[in-house]
Amino acid sequence: MALFERNTVEKDGPTQSRMRELLQGYSLEVTAKEVNELTEAAPFITPGTAVSVTFLPGEEPESRVVAAAAVKRLGFDPVSHVSARRLHSEEELDTFLAHLSEAGVKRAFVVAGDLPQPQGPYEDALSIIRSGLLAKHGIRRVGISGYPEGHPDIPQDKLWQALKDKITALKEFGQEVDITTQFGFDSEPVLSWLEQLRGEGVEARVRLGIAGPASVRTLLRYASRCGVEASAKVISKYGASILNLLSTAGPDRMVEELAASLDPARHGDVTLHFYPFGGVKKTAEWIRNAAE
Numbered sequence: 001m002a003l004f005e006r007n008t009v010e011k012d013g014p015t016q017s018r019m020r021e022l023l024q025g026y027s028l029e030v031t032a033k034e035v036n037e038l039t040e041a042a043p044f045i046t047p048g049t050a051v052s053v054t055f056l057p058g059e060e061p062e063s064r065v066v067a068a069a070a071v072k073r074l075g076f077d078p079v080s081h082v083s084a085r086r087l088h089s090e091e092e093l094d095t096f097l098a099h100l101s102e103a104g105v106k107r108a109f110v111v112a113g114d115l116p117q118p119q120g121p122y123e124d125a126l127s128i129i130r131s132g133l134l135a136k137h138g139i140r141r142v143g144i145s146g147y148p149e150g151h152p153d154i155p156q157d158k159l160w161q162a163l164k165d166k167i168t169a170l171k172e173f174g175q176e177v178d179i180t181t182q183f184g185f186d187s188e189p190v191l192s193w194l195e196q197l198r199g200e201g202v203e204a205r206v207r208l209g210i211a212g213p214a215s216v217r218t219l220l221r222y223a224s225r226c227g228v229e230a231s232a233k234v235i236s237k238y239g240a241s242i243l244n245l246l247s248t249a250g251p252d253r254m255v256e257e258l259a260a261s262l263d264p265a266r267h268g269d270v271t272l273h274f275y276p277f278g279g280v281k282k283t284a285e286w287i288r289n290a291a292e
């Protein structure tokens with residue numbers, strides 16, 4: 001039935017080559033528990049790729065360090081997530097970063113964390129940057145968040161102000177910055193947010209958040225958990241039908257639309273960041289096929 005077909009756009013030559021360009025320097029993320037999955041997927045992933053290790057509740061701090069070390073051993077560049085509101089003390093952050101430094105980690109991604117109140121001294125990503133501990137422990141490049149569709153609990157002006165303050169603080173520490181965006185299922189808000197960002201004078205590299213191939217049910221579960229809009233309308237734009245929760249939805253259409261519309265002169269330095277949502281190998285295979 002046509003309703004359930006994977007809705008891929010016919011690729012012409014130019015779109016294909018722009019997809020390859022867009023995928024240059026892509027990144028992806030794994031949870032601390034997914035080292036085995038990453039090991040299995042490793043042959044499909046470009047050597048040197050930035051691989052993030054999330055900072056989720058229910059993980060042991062040491063397992064995040066072990067995972068970052070494994071990412072490095074597999075030939076990738078580990079990016080350790082630091083979730084400000086989940087830290088209990090300055091000492092916890094200092095120790096975590098010291099262990100990451102021993103494992104050779106040079107990159108981090110700082111984010112507030114989904115708790116309504118901080119569990120310790122860090123209220124937001126900016127307070128982590130301003131602590132100076134990232135710089136002290138040899139973190140040279142720091143990722144911060146971006147929200148093409150806004151955030152359900154944070155007003156737009158606050159998000160833009162926070163973005164600028166974080167970039168200013170990172171420059172003061174002489175650290176490099178890139179912006180990783182929340183995933184979404186529609187290319188239009190992404191393109192207009194990028195124009196707004198460049199209009200504000202922000203030149204940092206942007207990693208557009210893309211949900212890897214997964215069942216519609218899985219995508220809806222993560223969207224709901226992460227505060228991302230996933231109405232029937234936007235899910236259909238992603239090339240999937242909300243009527244068939246078990247069908248697989250891939251990012252083909254979203255990425256092809258982005259590749260066809262992105263213009264470096266207007267949108268600047270842009271690549272993709274993949275959220276595999278449990279399907280690390282499936283995501284790595286998808287990327288390799290798309291880049292070929």
Ligand SMILES: NC(=O)C1=CN([C@@H]2O[C@H](COP(=O)(O)OP(=O)(O)OC[C@H]3O[C@@H](n4cnc5c(N)ncnc54)[C@H](O)[C@@H]3O)[C@@H](O)[C@H]2O)C=CC1
Nearest residue numbers: 110111112113114115116123124125126145153154162182
């Ligand atoms: N782990 C991840 O990959 C991602 C996590 N998020 C979530 O998005 C939220 C914002 O994080 P950042 O962009 O790093 O913001 P941020 O740390 O730069 O904070 C920006 C402003 O929003 C406030 N704020 C932060 N989290 C909030 C929350 N949950 N509810 C209400 N106000 C909040 C802060 O106090 C600050 O004034 C967090 O809840 C974060 O966990 C968003 C995208 C990706």
Ligand SMILES: Nc1nc(=O)c2c([nH]1)NC[C@@H]1CN(c3ccc(C(=O)N[C@@H](CCC(=O)O)C(=O)O)cc3)CN21
Nearest residue numbers: 031032033054056114182183221225226227275277278
């Ligand atoms: N608001 C928000 N919070 C986040 O934590 C977050 C975002 N947005 N946006 C994108 C990424 C995706 N993230 C996540 C969030 C949860 C899991 C997770 O819960 N993994 C579980 C499996 C849970 C399940 O199958 O439902 C695990 O045990 O690893 C993974 C990545 C973290 N990120």
